[in-house]
Amino acid sequence: MAALLYRLGAWTYRRRRTVLVAWLAVLVAAGALAATAGGPYRDDFSIPGSRAQQTLDTVAERFPASSGASAQVVFVAPAGHRVAERRAVIEQTLGAAAKLPQVAGVVDPFTAKTVSADGRVALANVGYHRKRADLADGTLAALEDVIRPAREAGLRVEFGGSAYDSADESGHGTEAAGLLIALVVLVITFGSLVTAGLPLLTALLGVGVTVAGLTTVAGMLTLPPTAPALALMLGIAVGIDYALFIVARHRSQLASGMPVAESAARATGTAGTAVAFAGLTVVIALVGLTVVRIPFLTAMGLAASAAVVVAVLVAVTLIPAVLGFAGDRLRPKPGSRAVRHAAGDGRSGIGGRWVRLVTRRPLVSTLAVVAALGVMAVPATGLRLGLTDNGSAPAASTQRQAYDLIAAAFGPGFNGPLLVLADLAGSGDGQAAARGLAERLGAVDGVVAAGRPQLSADGRYAMLTVIPETGPQDERTERVVADLEAVGGGSVAVTGVTAIGIDISAQLEASLVPFALVVVGLALLLLLLAFRSLVVPLTATLGFLLSVGATLGAVVVVFQWGWLADLVGVARTGPVISFMPIILMAVLFGLAMDYQVFLVSRMHEEYAHGGDPGRAVSRGFRASARVVAAAALIMISVFASFVPGGDATLKPIAFALAVGVLLDAFLVRMTFVPAVLALTRHGAWWLPRWLDRVLPNLDVEGMQLSGPVSEQSAVPVAVV
Known part of the structure; x- marks a missing residue:
């Protein structure tokens, strides 16, 4: 793959005007389609095949006047x-x-x-x-x-009521703050405003194409509002990061004296290969959300994966073209930090001091990270999932005001009435059977009242509304739903927004462990192929699980316990949006593999060149830590910028991703992983010979490019 991307980078460099015009044309065409054929985003919290959904479909068929909002x-x-x-x-x-x-x-x-x-x-x-x-x-x-x-x-x-949603319509201006922080990080990383602006501009172009494309799709299919929001958030983050890795490699090679054309092609072949690998892992994980078989979650996964695909395409095609336009203006000046870094003078930097601290007592460092993340994960055992309602809307909104007034005046159950459908076939007197059912349901523990039954036109079905004592987010309401169906028997089913929300949460909870096993298995396989080692994939996977557990613990502390809730802008504590954990695992998995590849590949290269295993970890870390830290800070700032202005659905997702990247990048990838590799020494890179012969060589490190791969004379340079 490295040689293929090398040739692609060389071609886009030579045809840079054509490539730039092509991308601008794609952006304009996508915008035109969105303006003419686009449609609105619409929530559709349905769950085909569930009993509550099937019952709601029957209500829509038999009682059409009662099936709307x-x-x-x-x-x-x-x-x-x-x-x-x-x-x-x-x-x-x-x-x-x-x-x-x-x-x-x-x-x-x-x-x-x-x-x-x-x-x-x-x-x-x-x-x-x-x-x-x-x-x-x-x-x-x-x-x-x-x-x-x-x-x-x-x-x-x-x-x-259900005609009003819980979205915060106060605006999302804080996203601009995230972009500003990203620009500051890039300027500090490169020491040049021009160089810093390249990843930002190309990422925005890619996001523009993605969002315009999703708007066009919304005109033909049902897409929830969270789909473009997640795609925007993820597209900006990975778009900047992927461009950053390639531009940083290019600058490092220029600092070593490599010609611009060769450097652009080689950066695409080396860093671009790692970008493609990392992007593929994110896409696979996001597309894997389709196995849960919940339509709105499938739409979110596919929309976010589209954003990642566009970000990868921009990185390996547009970035080399833009590097061609920049030419020698990106070459660091003699004596600059970049030149000293390329010459191997990195011992005095923060990265050098940190890796020496971590690897001086590797066992202590390893146990400290495991203990810290393990303690943070403890609150995750109390994680409760649910769907948002108007009680999660901003306090000043009319729907939140109505929600609170109803709860205070009539009881919280009036905000989540349950719809009960009874099949009266074979009951004889339908009216009498329906009245008897209403009396029995009204006597169920936890029920305030059961309304007057309505019969369908053919008299087969009876529908009535049951008001529980507790609100839609209360655990006791779930028990009331189960008790109503038990009292009514097999011919009675409960539906409505509350019942469907319970079904969705239950299905997502049931899917969480199988999905986690798939993600973990995928991580082991991909890293085994990438690094041809047993310790590296096992370490990376364990670190990923620790990051997820600790992140979920932080979510529980803030969104359920209420710690720092005012600072984050949580309107009401309670259950977390039900699909947050599975989205977190899918996205964080890809990002974790991203940082793993960029950090460990340099360590592996140092070891492959005959270095001492401890020295390989130290030198490899110093060579890549600054760029990985910058990429993580950009991710964190972008995700965090969606927290203040996000609604009750997006806010916990953005918060979880920001915390997850923080923990995974700095505690796992930059502390736990180098400590374990230093602890295991030669064993870190061991692979049974029979397995080494069987596994294909992906060359995510670009080792094929260690020598000339074209007729151009390549200046020797260390490959990250």
């Missing part, structure tokens, strides 16, 4: 007054709401008796024919507009 309208009278005093204006506004397009029906609070005990709060419900994702633009704004007379009459009015 619903908006809760909360009326609050001023202190010392009752909503009954404004009954006329409430009924007038609700009557106007009933005439709006797509409205299936309106439930009056005075008829339904959903008025609080003190008479100050009334809860109305507006049902729609369609799900929230299918509501026409302006539908909710029209509802709020017709309710305005109630506000003018002195009532406080808030809106919630």
Whole structure:
């Protein structure tokens, strides 16, 4: 692969104008398609095949008027007054709401008796024919507009329900701060603003192509809003990092005196090979999310993998072309830090001092990292998963205000009503059977009330609403769902947003261990092929598991226990979004292998050239640690920038990725791994001969390029 990418780098260098124009044309074409054929992103938290989803599909077929989204309208009278005093204006506004397009029906609070005990709060419900994702633009704004007379009459009015989501619409300007921090890190790394700007600009071009492409796809398929958000976050991070590795190699070779053309091609063949390998691992892990068989998670995995593929293509094609435009302007000046580093004068640097500290007592360093990450992982045993609801929305939003008012006035269960469907076939008198079922369900422990049953047009099915005592995120609600189905028997099933959320969380929890085993097995196989060693893949995999465990522990501490919750901007503590752990494992796996390849490949090269194993670890670390540390800091800053402005879905994912990269890069890859390699010495690079003969040679280190590979005369240079 190294020789192939070498030739690709040489070709793109020579045809740099053509390559640049081609990428700009792709960006313009993708933008034009997004503008003309793109569509909105829509949530679809469905889980085909689950009992709750099948029941909901039956409800949509038999009770079409009850299958769409619903908006809760909360009326609050001023202190010392009752909503009954404004009954006329409430009924007038609700009557106007009933005439709006797509409205299936309106439930009056005075008829339904959903008025609080003190008479100050009334809860109305507006049902729609369609799900929230299918509501026409302006539908909710029209509802709020017709309710305005109630506000003018002195009532406080808030809106919630499934028609409103928990997203934070306050903006995401903090992402720019992440890019600014990335630029600062690049300037410090290279000591040149021009060099620092190259990875940033090429990464933004790649992200532009990806996001425009996803917008176009959204016009044809259902993509959740989290899909482009994850693709944007990951695309920026890996786009900058992959470009950084190639540009850093190029600068190092220029500092050694290599001609620009040869250096661009060789950097693509060596660092580019590692980039392609690292990108492949991320893509495989993300595409692996399809095995969970949850549509929105599949969409997220494929969208994020598309961002990584584009980032790799940009790195191995556009970067060599841009290096050609920059020419000798990127060559470090004589006597600069880069020239001294290329000459091997790195003992006095931070990397040199750190690796000497770590390897002086390698057993102590190893045990210290394992102990620290093990302690951090302890809270992960209490990890609870669930889907977000309006209780996770920003405190100032109308849906969060409505959620809190309903919970205080009527109980938390009113924010997560359960929909019960009963098959009355063979029951004789359907009405009597339905009433009897309602009485039995209303007597279940943890149930506040069971509504009046509705019969389907053919009389076969009965549907009723059950209000639990506890809210949608409460563990006790799960027990209520199970008890309702047990009392009702095999002909009764529970569905609705809360029940489907429980099913999704259960399926994801069940998939977590098998997915982890697949990821671990893949890590062992890929690293075995890459480094032809047993210790290296075992060490890398153990470190990855420690990083994941410690990261999940940090998530529990912040998002469930509430430590530093205000600093992170957590609106409400409770269960974490159910697909966060599996997304974390998929993404962090690829990034961990990325840093593993760039650090250990240089150590392996030093050892292969006949060096002492301890010296190989030290020299290899000094040669690559600065670039890997810069790449990790960029990743952390990009992920962290999505935390303050992220909604309840994206925030824990961004937080987990930022913490995961921090722990994995600095504690595992830059401390644990060199300590273990120094501890095992020659054994670190041992592989049985029979296995060595069987395994193919991937050459992720670019060893094939140690000599001339073309008619150009290559200046000898150490290969990272």
